[in-house]
Amino acid sequence: xxxxxxxxxxxxxxxxxxxxxxxxxxxxxxxxxxxxxxxxxxxxxxxxxxxxxxxxxxxxxxxxxxxxxxxxxxxxxxxxxxxxxxxxxxxxxxxxxxxxxxxxxxxxxxxxxxxxxxxxxxxxxxxxxxxxxxxxxxxxxxxxxxxxxxxxxxxxxx
Amino acid sequence: xxxxxxxxxxxxxxxxxxxxxxxxxxxxxxxxxxxxxxxxxxxxxxxxxxxxxxxxxxxxxxxxxxxxxxxxxxxxxxxxxxxxxxxxxxxxxxxxxxxxxxxxxxxxxxxxxxxxxxxxxxxxxxxxxxxxxxxxxxxxxxxxxxxxxxxxxxxxxxxxxxxxxxxxxxxxxxxxxxxxxxxxxxxxxxxxxxxxxxxxxxxxxxxxxxxx
Numbered sequence: 252x253x254x255x256x257x258x259x260x261x262x263x264x265x266x267x268x269x270x271x272x273x274x275x276x277x278x279x280x281x282x283x284x285x286x287x288x289x290x291x292x293x294x295x296x297x298x299x300x301x302x303x304x305x306x307x308x309x310x311x312x313x314x315x316x317x318x319x320x321x322x323x324x325x326x327x328x329x330x331x332x333x334x335x336x337x338x339x340x341x342x343x344x345x346x347x348x349x350x351x352x353x354x355x356x357x358x359x360x361x362x363x364x365x366x367x368x369x370x371x372x373x374x375x376x377x378x379x380x381x382x383x384x385x386x387x388x389x390x391x392x393x394x395x396x397x398x399x400x401x402x403x404x405x406x407x408x409x
Numbered sequence: 410x411x412x413x414x415x416x417x418x419x420x421x422x423x424x425x426x427x428x429x430x431x432x433x434x435x436x437x438x439x440x441x442x443x444x445x446x447x448x449x450x451x452x453x454x455x456x457x458x459x460x461x462x463x464x465x466x467x468x469x470x471x472x473x474x475x476x477x478x479x480x481x482x483x484x485x486x487x488x489x490x491x492x493x494x495x496x497x498x499x500x501x502x503x504x505x506x507x508x509x510x511x512x513x514x515x516x517x518x519x520x521x522x523x524x525x526x527x528x529x530x531x532x533x534x535x536x537x538x539x540x541x542x543x544x545x546x547x548x549x550x551x552x553x554x555x556x557x558x559x560x561x562x563x564x565x566x567x568x569x570x571x572x573x574x575x576x577x578x579x580x581x582x583x584x585x586x587x588x589x590x591x592x593x594x595x596x597x598x599x600x601x602x603x604x605x606x607x608x609x610x611x612x613x614x615x616x617x618x619x620x621x
Contacts, residue, residue: 328609331578336607340583348522390576 252358252395253292254326257370258316259353260346265312266304274345277338278302284333285318290325294318295367307367314346317370319359323392326356352377355386358395414498420466425451426459430468430493433460435555437566437610439474439490460491470494497571508572515577524580528587535591543596545616554612563601565612574613582613589614 264270279301285291295317297303305315320326329335355374359365373386382391421427428449433440446456463469473487499508518527539548546563549556555566568574574581582605589603599619606615 331582332607332609332611332613334607336578336582336613337605339579340605343524389578 253361253363254320254323254356254395255359255365255370255373256318256320256326256354256356257374259309259374260314260316260342261349262312262314263345263347266314271345273341274338275302278304281335281338284335285329288325288329288333290321291329292319292321293364305367309371315367317365317367319365323389327389352388354388356388356392357386358384358393415500417466417468417498418500420462420468423459425449425455426462429456429459430463433463433469433491434493435557435566436492437557439472439492441488441490445491457489460489464491467494467496468498511573512576515573515580519577519580524583527580527584531584531587532591532594535588535593536595537591538588539592539595541595541597545593545596545598545601548592548596556616561617562606563616564606565614568612582607585612586614589616 262271266275282294282301285294295305295315297305305317307313307315309315318326320329330339352374355370355377357373376383377386377388380386382388382393384393387393421430429445429451432445432448442453442457442460445460446453449456460469461471464471469491470493471489471491474490475484475487518524538552539545546556549563549565553567553569556563557566558564568585570581570585574585586603586605593599593601593603593616601616602619603614603616605613607613
């Protein structure tokens with residue numbers, strides 16, 4: 252199993268505004284860092300340019316980050332034990348504080364390429380039910396053995 | 410505090426065993442029996458005895474590894490190697506549970522979005538942890554950071570707040586950085602800066618010359 256993670260963030264200003272300039276400048280080095288990090292599997296790209304971000308219909312000013320990793324520890328080490336940490340610490344300069352969950356993880360089969368819609372559904376699931384084996388967080392983490400992947404399960408609950 | 414933690418910590422009472430443990434911990438990588446024996450200045454069999462006792466107590470982990478570059482026939486069996494176990498043990502007499510309190514308060518700070526205030530308080534607290542002119546490395550050692558030098562930087566092998574940092578990394582790493590910056594202020598050390606320089610398995614802060 253692989254670990255998928257989706258993050259959303261609300262930008263304080265448009266992406267091309269001076270307020271976001273430092274963040275946009277960090278995109279290329281941080282994306283490179285992630286793509287070369289141990290355990291990195293896949294990342295949803297917004298385009299071929301290093302600073303392209305994911306295009307979506309979920310609202311203006313919403314920045315989406317979506318990636319797949321080999322394990323919790325490899326994702327953890329990239330997120331919090333690399334130069335990425337310094338960017339995270341400046342998040343308040345660029346993004347609004349979120350009262351709702353803004354990050355979700357779930358297990359996927361190794362050959363599965365997840366879609367953005369799937370990721371947003373998992374985030375909704377986390378908001379609705381709290382952490383479960385199907386949608387969880389670093390703080391309330393579920394091992395892949397506890398998280399049997401049943402694509403039908405999300406449908407049944409609708 | 411569980412009595413198990415007390416037993417584990419008690420395994421470090423013997424001075425030779427303690428020296429063996431400190432040596433393995435200070436290396437930050439896998440250590441062979443010969444190397445440990447030489448470093449501590451005891452016979453190989455005595456070092457092996459203490460290393461295995463430390464594994465029994467759960468303070469070290471053992472594995473097997475080829476310590477030479479040679480492979481294939483004639484290169485010999487892989488050697489038994491040791492490294493520090495990832496757990497942490499806390500003993501207080503009488504029992505006090507600051508860990509649960511710290512976890513609870515960290516969650517509250519997160520909920521309130523009080524990171525910036527927490528950093529300010531940490532900077533002030535850090536300044537109170539060291540007096541002017543004290544040695545930075547010594548102060549860090551005393552506080553459990555396990556400092557070591559690498560390429561002109563003072564890096565920290567151990568995060569004293571590891572458990573909390575796992576649960577609230579952004580908050581705890583920011584507070585830790587502020588604490589370290591405060592500590593420099595307390596020392597009156599202006600030529601050195603504390604910066605985030607995270608890498609897997611270590612504390613997220615490193616110290617380097619201000620202009621580096």
